[in-house]
Amino acid sequence: MFLSNSTTFTILMFNYVALGGTMGCVGCLGNAVNAYVFVKMGIRDTVNISLLGLAISDFLALLFLLxxxxxxxxxxxxxGVPVVLTEIEYVVGGWPHVCFTRVTSWITAFVTFERCLCIACPLKVKRYVTPTRAKLFICAMFxxxxxxxxxxxxxxxxxxxxxxxxxxxMLGLRFIEDRTRFEIVTLVLNNVIMQYFAFLAVIVFTITLAAELNQKSKWRSSVVKADNPDDIPRKDKKVVKLITLISTTFILSYLPSSILFLAMAVEHEFHPDGYYNIFYxxxxxxxxxxxxxxxLNIFVYFTMSSRFRGIVYKTFL
Structure with missing residues (x-):
C-alpha cells in the first residue's frame, strides 16, 4: 500500500520535473499568446472575455506548476541556499496552483453556461450576459x-x-498544532464545494450543449428548404463546438484532482505530514x-478558430 522513497522520488521527478517543467514552460508561453490574441480580437464579446480570463488563470496555474x-x-x-525547497513548494507552488485551477473551473462553467443560454434563449442572452457582467464575474472568481x-x-x-x-x-515548513480546525474550512469550501459545484456545472452544461447541437443538426437534416429563425447560426455553432471541446477536455483532466480532494476531506492523514509518499x-x-x-487550449483555438489563427499568423509568423 505504501510506496518506497526511491519509487516516490522517481515518479515525482518524472511527473513534476520532466513533464511539469515542460508543460509549465510551453503552457505559459501558449497562454500568453492566447491572452494577447483575445485582447486583439476585442473584449466587448462575452466569449472573448471569458476565454481571456481562462488564459490568465491557466497561465498563473502553469506558472506555479513550474x-x-x-x-x-x-x-x-x-x-547552498538555506531553504528546503521540497517543503516550501507546498505553499509557493502547490496551493497557488490549486487556487488558479479553481478559477479555471469556474470560468469554464461560466462560458459553457453562457453558450447554453445562447441555445435556450438566443434572443435574450445578450440581455442576461453582458460584457460588464462577464468581467465582474471573472474578477469575483479570482x-x-x-x-x-x-x-x-x-x-x-x-x-x-x-x-x-x-x-x-534552514527555512522549511511547519504546520500549526490545530491546523485541522482551520484547514477544514479550506478543504470543504475551496476543495469540495467550489470544486464540485463547478465540476458538476461544467458536466451538466456540456451535456446540454452537445444534446442541443445534435438536436439542431437532426432537425436541419430532416427539413428541406425550411427557414427556422431559432436555428443556430453557423458562427455560433462553431463557438458551441469550441466550448464543448474545451469543456470535455476540462472534465477529463480535472476528474483525478476532484477525486483526490474528496479523499483529503474524508481522510485527514492524506496530507503532506501524513501519508507523504502516496499524497505527493x-x-x-x-x-x-x-x-x-x-x-492544450492554444492548439484547440488554433485548429477551430480561423480568426484566432489569422491573428497568430499575422503577429508571430
Missing part, C-alpha cells in the same frame, strides 16, 4: 477563490528548523492532467 518543478528538481537542492484558500496559508507557515541530516538550520505521487499525476488541460 515553480513546483523547480522546487522539486534535484539540481536545485544543494545550491478574489473569492483566493479568499477561500487564505486559511491554508495561515496553517502552513515558514519557519527556521534544524535538520540533523544536513547539520544546519497521486497529486503529481493529477497536476500533470491539469497542466495538460491548461497547455
Amino acid at each position: 515553480s513546483e518543478s523547480v522546487c522539486l528538481n534535484p539540481m536545485f537542492q544543494d545550491t 478574489l473569492l477563490v483566493l479568499a477561500s484558500a487564505a486559511p491554508e496559508f495561515f496553517v502552513n507557515q515558514f519557519t527556521w528548523k534544524f535538520y540533523p541530516e544536513r547539520n544546519r538550520t 505521487v497521486t497529486w503529481s499525476f493529477a497536476y500533470v492532467m491539469e497542466g495538460l488541460n491548461a497547455s
